[in-house]
Amino acid sequence: MTVNAPRGMPDILPGEIGRWHAVEARVRDFARRFGYREIRTPAVEHTEVFQRAVGSGTDIVDKEMYTFTDRGGRSLSLRAEGTAPVLRAFLEHNLGAGGLPVKLYYICPIFRYDRPQAGRYRQHTQFGAECIGAAEPAADADVLSLAVRLVQSLGLVRFEVHLSSVGDEVCRPGYTAVLREYYRPHLADLCEDCRRRFEVAPLRLLDCKREHDRRIARQAPRMLDHLCDPCRAHLNGVRAHLDAMGVAYTIDPLIVRGLDYYTRTAWEAVSETLGAQNVIFGGGRYDGLAGQLGGRPTPGVGFGMGLERLLLVLEQEGVALGGDPALDVYIATAGADATRALQLADRLRRAGIATDLEVTARGLRAQLKQADRLGARFALLLGEDEIRRGVATIREMATGAQDEAPLDALPDVLAARLRPEAIGKARG
Ligand SMILES: [Zn+2]
Ligand SMILES: [Zn+2]
Known part of the structure; x- marks a missing residue:
């Protein structure tokens, strides 16, 4: 009996990897263009990191975390969310000592025990960017524009940025009281989750x-009608910056970020091509998070973007991404021994040419079929006659055209025929 991957944790197979490489390369390029540096945190954290940051009473902490006790009796959890580990690392290593703000990004797996849906998995890959240590609206506009310009550069057109403010510790308590009074008469008609939210997290009723x-x-x-003056001025500042850059958005008072630590600016980018799971990226300001994690109060703003879902939307919009990284050369042994083929492969590979070779010594026709399956541009036929004469036959796979070249000259001859920029890179 064979064993399959856990439910909701898909394999990414070689045929799909070209798309992933293309998106990840674009992400890294844009992060660099916007001045963000990569950080890598462990796949597990002390459970407390998520409990303190995300908060009890949330689905993430109460229902969706992969939590286990290690052999030393510590409670650890697989990374359930992207921002809290980055802030934990920022505080632990005092990354702000060299000056603020600190701009960090990550591409990493996130684990949540959730019901798998289209573009949503129990293990999914998230790109996130965090600007830590700046409270000004310019920081919000800067990090939001990174997300927008990135997805636009990939060819995404049909999406809308919904922008709002969730207030701060000054104006939110008053709004929460107003919201409770509004909901109280409806309580009996609400779902069970909402009746619980009414007690522990009224904002999530929305x-x-x-x-x-x-x-x-x-x-x-609406929170937007209850913002204190500084929160209102902050939102207006963000809007003015976005307007000046030509980053489009609509004000949406129903935006509620699911996590406790969000303050002020909140946004979601919504795809018009997906169904219910239509958020491509979401983010906002989290000025309270560093304090919740036990650090000195430090403002921050950032976003997270699920890459599986982004790839799904790009596919639905008909955007073509990079193909499977193809092979330059396949060495067909045609009677020569494997040592000769390995020696030649070694020389070509060291010259930067992507080379595979026949190791099973089947018939020539089957070898050429394998070269074709692997997408090789050229096959080298290395038979006894060729070896005796110190040459190899070069066969262009697409046309079947053949000629010969001396073995010593092969690295140069092949490099000249493969487009120089294609050597060792993905085609398609
Ligand atoms: Zn409900
Ligand atoms: Zn406020």
Whole structure:
């Protein structure tokens, strides 16, 4: 009996990897263009990192984390969220000592025990960027524009950025009280989750997916009407910066970030081609997070972008991405021994030519079929006659055209025929 991968944790197979390489390369390029440096945190954290940052009463902490006790009796959890580990590392290594803000990005797997849906997995890959140590609206506009310009550069057109403010510790308590009073008469009609949210996290009442509860949410008092003056000025500042850069958005008062640590600016980019799971990236400001993790209060703003979902949207919009990295040369042994083929492969590879070779010594026809399957541009036929004369036959796979070249000259001859920029790189 064979064993399959865990549910919701798909393999990424060689045939799909070209698309991943293309997107990851673009992500790294844009992160660099915007002045972000990469950070890599471990796949597991002390469970407390997520409990403190995300908060109890959230689905993530209560239902979705992969938590286990290690052999030393410590409670650890697989990375359930991207920002908290980065802030944990920022505080632990005092990364702000060299001056603020510190701009960091990551591409890493996120683990959540959730019901798998289209573009949503129990292990998914997230690109995130965090600008830590700047409270000004310019930081919000800077990091949001990174996400927007990145997806636009990949060819994404049909999406909309929804922007809002979730207030801060000054104005949110007053709004929460108003919201509770609005919801109190509806309490008996709400779903079980909402009745729990009413007690522990009233803002999340606005986030319910049940149609009946959504209708009540649409009529609810809005945070945007209860912002204190500094929060209002901050939002207006962000808007002015985005307008000046030509980054389009719509104000959406129903944006509620699911996590406790969000303050002020919040946004979601919504695809018009996906169904219910339509958020391509989401983010906002989290000025309270460093304090919740036990550090000195430090403002921050950032976003997370699920790459599986991004690839799905790009596919649905018909955007072509990089193909499978192809092979330059396949050495068919045609009677020569494997040592000769290995020696030649070694020389070509050291010259930068992507080379595979026949190791099973099957018939020539089968070898050429294998070269074709691997997408090789050229096959080298290395038979006894060729070896005796010190040459190899070069066969162009697409046309079947053949000629010969001396073995010693092969690296140069092949390099000249392969487009120089294609050597060792992905084609297609
Ligand atoms: Zn509900
Ligand atoms: Zn406020």
